[in-house]
Amino acid sequence: MPREIITIAAGQCGNQQSSNFWERLCLEHGIATDGTIDPEKECYDRKDVFFYQSDDARYIPRSIMLDLESKVIQRTVASEFGALYNPENMFIPESGGAGAANNWGEGYTQGEKYIDQVLDMLDRETENSDSLEAFMLFHSLAGGTGSGFGSLVMENIREHFPKKILQTVSVLPSSGESGSEVVVQPYNSVLTLKRLIQQADSVLLFDNKALKRIKANTLAGTRRSLNTEIDIRETNIFVSQALLAATAPIRFPGYVYNNWSSILTEMIPVPDYHMLVPTYTPFIVPDAEKSLRFVRKTTVSEVLHRLVQAKHSMLAVTANQLQDSSFISVLRFIRGDVDINDFKKQIFGAQRDGLRFSNSFTESSQIILAKQSPFVETKSKLSGVGLWNSTVIGDCMKDVLNEFNLLFNKAAFINSYKRLPMFADNDLAEFNESRELLQYVIDSYNDLKLK
Structure with a gap:
């Protein structure tokens, strides 16, 4: 019996990557854009790991989309694969939302208003699964929704579904990135890393710097126009290719690693060291x-x-x-x-x-x-x-923490957080706790190095 995985996409980056992943899942399993399948394309695979069948036999993604503004989800709905998804599993504020202003605290605070609706979606999808194994969260650490709302979702999954695997696909901002739109991304990253350390069972770590390098090497010498949307789609394709390959053994089963927990058992000998680096x-x-x-x-x-x-x-x-x-x-x-x-x-x-x-x-x-x-x-x-x-x-976490310290030690851009209730009265305990935990993790990894 296949053991199912429910994906959750939070924020702009998370939803863009999730949509690309689902498109390519459909291609690998011979599923059409409306969820139907050509009888001649049947093969021995496990579509049920990521899909379930509706009453009319269409394959529906076990997918939940969350955002605090509507643009990306609306674009997914309007896409070629838009009819594939369950509209009840798409959340944006009724007003359309104004986003989280690239602020972890804003995303977390707004998320608290809506978390019950998200839990209803998770409960419904869980009940629709025969043997749910894991939740897989797509998100970025740089902005506000993927980091802040994503952090809140992680905390609630761990509380309400303690026996299920919480796997994340987490994208770090480029270290030392110049010209970034999000000057507070070191704050957002470290605050989110605290949740990834404490709540997640496994974290697949990507970052924009590596993805941009891969894109440049892959497309070197090709003729192409400058287009931001194309650029984003190309880097999302790279992430999808790695995820499809990593999940291939559980979707096209062989003799070993036929569920996600067997892969994690091989990779993670103790829970403290659960961050993984993908290559492709x-x-x-x-x-x-x-x-x-x-x-x-x-x-x-x-x-x-x-x-x-x-x-x-x-x-x-x-x-x-x-x-x-x-x-x-x-x-x-x-x-x-x-x-x-x-x-x-x-x-x-x-x-x-x-x-x-x-x-x-x-x-x-x-x-x-x-x-x-x-x-x-x-x-x-x-x-x-x-x-x-x-x-x-x-070493990668040390780079993130150094950028955090450069800002935090000068109290730079901190006022945008202080205006939120959770940081009122100059209460920066969350920042200090997150910094201390990340430093502890860095030291723990250094202790494992061969001397």
Whole structure:
């Protein structure tokens, strides 16, 4: 029996990424834009992990969309896949909303007015599941809704559904990013990281700096117009490609890792270290004129090696940081056309691949052959996704905390938070607690490094 996953999208970034993910899920499972399926496209897969069937046999996403302004959700409804979703699972304020002003406190405070409606949606979707395993939250840490409202949703999921896995797809702002519209994004990030540390069971960490680097490398030498919406869609495609590959074993089941908890058990030896770094190769934008340069020969050993390189990480990691770090666990999935005997021969030498593992845990480096969708043609023979549990996460968190301290030590831009009830009377305990917790996590990761 498949174990279901409900996705929740909070804020602009979360909803954009979630919509792209669902579009590509449909393509991988042969589901049309209206939720119907061609009988000739039936295959042995587990559509029920992410979809359920309505009374008229259409496949409906187990998806909830939340935002404090209407633009992105309305755009999803008006899109080619708009008829796919359950309209009862879309929340925006009745007035259309004015957003959270890129302020974590504003998103959290507004969310408190509406959280009961969100819990009703979660209850309804949970009751519609036979064996619910996990909630998967898509959000960004930079703005106000994904960070603040997203934090409140995490707290309530943990309180109301304590036995279910809370998985997040969390996008950090670029460290040291110049010209950002959100000058307070270090505050929003650290306040949200507190909830990701305390409430989530597993966090897939992405960041804009790495996604922009991947986009630049992928599209190098191609002819393309400057268009912000296209840029965002392309980076969302990269995130979707990684998530589709990571969830492939539970959607196209094989002999191992046929539910999400089995993957997390392999990756997370103790709950304190539950932040994971995704890698992927090769990144391809699914437009013919942009992808021609990726028609090349790929091998299992090449893909496996790329999956443990810093330049293929979807979190901004330098080669030096990775070299100085220690792995807690590594899991790599290969998808595509490969002979199983050849696969077994090639993974023997790649099992360690020169990786340094922390002495604090039993060494764990697994390589799995995952099934490919029969409905999606790709220009590369092979693709792969990697998941790292590594002390390099502490280095990335240190960059976030340094930016927070630069602002907080000067009390810069803090007044926009003080006007909210939760920070009234100059009560900045939430900021101090979040900073102290993040510093503790950084120190904990540093203690795991090989000396």
